[in-house]
Amino acid sequence: MKLAFEYGAGLMEANLPDSTDVFIPSETVPDPPYIENIEEVTRQSILNPIGMDPISKSVKKGNKVTIVFPDKVKGGMQPTAHRKVAIPIIIEELLKAGVEKKDIKLICSNGLHRKNTKEEIKMLLGDKVFNEFWYTHQITNHDSEDWDNLVDLGYDELNNRVIMNREVYESDFAVLIGHAMGNPYGGYSGGYKHCTTGITHWKSIMHHHVPHVMHREDFTPVSKDSLMRKKFDAIGMHMEKCMGKKFFTCDAALDTYARQIGIFTGDAEKIQPLSWEVCDKRTNIPWAEKKYDIMVFGMPQAFHYGNGMGTNPILMLQAISAQIIRHKRVMKDNCVIICSSLCNGYFHEEEFPAYRALYESFQKDYHHTLPDMEKYGEFFSNNEEYINKYRFNYGYHPYHAFSMISCGHIAEMNCAAIYIVGAIEPGYARGMGLKTRATFEEALQDARKYVGDRPNILALPKTFKLAAVHLGMKEDK
Known part of the structure; x- marks a missing residue:
């Protein structure tokens, strides 16, 4: 059969055996129905929070309120996107309860991601909220290096360092607007994962996005019961304990196209399991119905974290590992990955300023596997040039590269071989321990020495264009 896979800004065709199984999110298995009267359902959820008092009983005139919302990596930008629906309703309820508009602050929870630009913030929030709050300086990005706006809360019960946004900490009422979507890091986003990664500091994130957590048996395949998830919960609850208040959390469970299939508002601890069920x-x-020897997919140049993710070799391997984490239940232990990528040496230094230097460090000085690089996390994360590019030039924080390296090694742990197809500069792939071939057919032929002459093949077109699923065996339903 002929299939087309993502490659750069276009597609690359592959001739695969007719026995190949194909899975495309929402097409192969339909999504649950999305909520059509979304504003009404969201309003009812916000007015009737689970495990908490409603806004009308929680705030009064003079209270300072922070509304924390996710960056552009998650959640969609359509007119009915969760942020655009939920935030105006929450602001309306705050004003009704006596909160003054000047006392409301909206904070983008970009964490170690690059800060969102003015134009991106406008797309996230919509014209009305943006115009009412941007020009009075009531919308901002979290800055995990601005120590004037951070507070160190010591250590939680699992001995994780907890550092958080000071404005959120000091506010009288803190709102989390989240998205519960399948995520290789701890099962689902939203809930406590939102505050734990979005409004904190790299010295907190280094307690969970690291090899000794991500390379455990409870991390792959993806799990809601992993040590990482326990750390998210412990850090989030420690924030609440130190604040002396619960986050007022409003999470939307989303479908493949970021449409809401469920809305859950209230105490994060109580709504997390409810949102996960949906x-x-x-x-x-x-x-x-069978386990697969080979997984085949394609990688565009721009997706998820930004332009260059599909050509930046560290991020390429992280994206490959994410597919292993999601789909390990249906893959054999000695599986092979075949993935198309331009792999042309484009790192996009403006958005990912620390990545090239980290990649080059990996090529020398006895660095045989990616976990060998962990020891440089503090050095890179104190580099003034990289910090300034994160703070003032819309670049990813330097420690972000280390969390990606921790993930990238998972592919090596779980695969017999990984092939990059169509690399313009194949040395970059080889520098990450990957094999290179010019075509899918050549890669498939070479892979037979690992998987035999009649491999079971799983093809995943659009896997980085659509919100991914986590595949399992039919017998384990």
Whole structure:
């Protein structure tokens, strides 16, 4: 059969055996129905929070309020996107309860991601909220290096360092607007994962996005019961304990196209399992009737974290590992990955300023596997040039590269071989321990020495263009 896979800004064709199984999110298995009267359902959820008093009983005139919302990496930008629906309703309820407009602050929870630009913030929030709050300086990005606006809360019960945004900490009422979507890091985004990664500091993130957490048996395949997830919960609850208040959390469970299939508002600890139950109906799919030897997909140049993710070799391997984490249940232990990528040496230094130097460090000085690089995390994360590019020039924080390296090694742990197809500068792929071939057919032929002459093949077109699922065996339903 002929299939087309993402490659740069276009597609690359592959001739695969007719026995190949194909999975495309929302097409192969339909998503649950999305909520059509979304504003009404969201309003009812906000007015009737689970495990907490409603806004009308929680705030009064003179209270300072922070509304924390995710960056552009998650959640969609359509007119009915969760941020655009939920935030105006929450602001309306705050004003009704007596809160003054000047006392409301909206904070983008970009964490170690690059800060969102003015234009991106406008796309996230919509014209009305943007125009009402931007020009009075009531919308901002979290800055994890601005120590004037951070507070060190010591250590939680699992001995994780907890550092958080000071404006959120000092506010009288703190709102989290989140998205519960399938995520290789701890099962689902939203809930406590949102505050734990979005409004904190790299010295907190280094307690969970690291090899000794991500390379455990409870991390792959993806799990809601991993040590990472326990750390998210512990850090989030420690924030609440130190603040002396609960986050007022409003999470949307989303479908493949970022449409809401469920809205859950209230105490994060209580709504997390409820949102996951709905998310499971779309995300965890017991579909496969056999285990696969080979997984085939394509990688565009620009996706998820930004332009260059599909050509930056560290991020390429992280994206490959994410597919292993999501789909390990349906893959054999000695599986092979075949992935198309331009792999042309484009790192996009403006958005990912620390990545090239980290990649080059990996090529020398006895660095045989990616975990060998962990020892440089503090050095890179104190580099003034990289910090300034994060703070003032819309670049990713230097420690972000280390969390990606921790993930990238998972592919090596779980695969017999990984092939990059169509690399313009194949040395970059080889520098990450990957094999290179000119075509899918050549890669498939070479892979037979690992998997035999009649491999079971799983093809995943659009896997980085659509919100991914987590495949399982049909017998494990």
